[in-house]
Amino acid sequence: MKAIVIIFLALSLCHSLYADSIELWHRWNADERVQLIKNISKFEVVTGHKVIVNYYDYRTLTAKFINQVKAGKGPDLILTSSSRAFYFLEEDLLFSIDQYVSNEKKSRFISSTLGDAQDSEGFFGLPVTFKLLALIYNRELIKSPPQTTDRLIEIGKKFTDVNQGKYGLAYPVDSFYYHAAWIAGFGGKLLDGNKVFFNSKPHIQAAYFARSLHLGDDAIMPEGVNYDLMLSLFLNRKVPMIINGTWIIGKLLNEKMDIGVAKFPKNSKTGLYPKPFVASELIMMSKNSKNKSSAYQLMDYLTSESAQLLNSRAGHPPTLQSVYELNEFKSSPTYNILSGFKAQAEHAIVRPRRKAMSLVVTKVANSMLKEVLFQSGPIEDRAERFQKQAIQMLPKVQ
Numbered sequence: 001m002k003a004i005v006i007i008f009l010a011l012s013l014c015h016s017l018y019a020d021s022i023e024l025w026h027r028w029n030a031d032e033r034v035q036l037i038k039n040i041s042k043f044e045v046v047t048g049h050k051v052i053v054n055y056y057d058y059r060t061l062t063a064k065f066i067n068q069v070k071a072g073k074g075p076d077l078i079l080t081s082s083s084r085a086f087y088f089l090e091e092d093l094l095f096s097i098d099q100y101v102s103n104e105k106k107s108r109f110i111s112s113t114l115g116d117a118q119d120s121e122g123f124f125g126l127p128v129t130f131k132l133l134a135l136i137y138n139r140e141l142i143k144s145p146p147q148t149t150d151r152l153i154e155i156g157k158k159f160t161d162v163n164q165g166k167y168g169l170a171y172p173v174d175s176f177y178y179h180a181a182w183i184a185g186f187g188g189k190l191l192d193g194n195k196v197f198f199n200s201k202p203h204i205q206a207a208y209f210a211r212s213l214h215l216g217d218d219a220i221m222p223e224g225v226n227y228d229l230m231l232s233l234f235l236n237r238k239v240p241m242i243i244n245g246t247w248i249i250g251k252l253l254n255e256k257m258d259i260g261v262a263k264f265p266k267n268s269k270t271g272l273y274p275k276p277f278v279a280s281e282l283i284m285m286s287k288n289s290k291n292k293s294s295a296y297q298l299m300d301y302l303t304s305e306s307a308q309l310l311n312s313r314a315g316h317p318p319t320l321q322s323v324y325e326l327n328e329f330k331s332s333p334t335y336n337i338l339s340g341f342k343a344q345a346e347h348a349i350v351r352p353r354r355k356a357m358s359l360v361v362t363k364v365a366n367s368m369l370k371e372v373l374f375q376s377g378p379i380e381d382r383a384e385r386f387q388k389q390a391i392q393m394l395p396k397v398q
Helices: 002-018 030-047 058-070 082-090 111-115 149-159 176-185 201-214 227-235 246-254 292-302 305-314 321-325 335-345 355-372 380-397
Strands: 021-026 050-055 077-081 125-138 241-245 259-262 277-285
Touching (some): 021 030, 021 058, 021 292, 030 050, 030 292, 058 077, 058 082, 082 125, 082 277, 111 125, 111 277, 125 176, 125 246, 125 292, 125 305, 125 335, 149 201, 149 241, 176 201, 176 277, 201 355, 201 380, 227 241, 241 246, 259 335, 277 292, 305 321, 355 380
Parallel strands (some): 021 050, 021 077
Antiparallel strands (some): 077 277, 125 259
């Protein structure tokens, strides 16, 4: 007994001698926060390090991190959306982790989620989980999801009855975030250097396709559908398929819905898969971290199999390929759903991390969609006008 006590005291002394204090800021809520704290507690036991965890809402977190790090302060680590990384990189607030992350570690991630954690100078974060759009369907109404866009329309027509307020598909049709996937499905680009492509054939084809979904003979969507209407129709079993993201899964499961998740159906005309944007939840290190090696240990732990398995209970899709092969994960109630999002992540694109993307492409695209999707007539001339508008705006944001 004495020997056991001595060994325990010795281990505790070693932990205390080499323990560091690591500060982490995040924006996770509800059950996802519960799982995060559980993972951090396990990390503290294993390493002896003390982790100080602070929660801030989305907007406060970004602003506070920028202000504090610029002032030479702030946390060691921040856990937030990769969409915020642009602002951090622009201000040179992050520490490159290239010296810590191994090639073996990199090879284990779903490639699109890892691409969201690097720029031309190397890796600045690790993906803990990811968010993206996919086709979500009610398995009580549809046993097998459509594999092609032709089949999507075929199934959708069977469920569409305007007089009864029933439709085949719903998503916010005039949102560029949702529409961008169709452009990729027609082989189009969004931004290439200083080039925009609003008047290109793929953009025009995608616009015609999106318009056909809610106007004309192939209409399977309510005209002018927005996010709230989409969700209401799905919850009330008046539409069997929606396009939505990982963030809605908890609500749908709470509603006791039997749902499936599948990739966007392959474009019947091009043979290409539509590719939505993927955004990872990244854990990133501040350049001001005083304990960079210990901070990376926490980054590594929060992207480990055991940590991601725990996070999946909160509806977070794992970013490590190997987690999907674990028997414990395969037997979980969310396995089929999260595996559906993984399948979509293998056909996804990283949103260009440039001002031109948010200030020109997205802004002009949303304006274009609102005009061309709700009016009949040729789209080509309007596309030319929006192309010229975007070209005029580009120099102002370079």
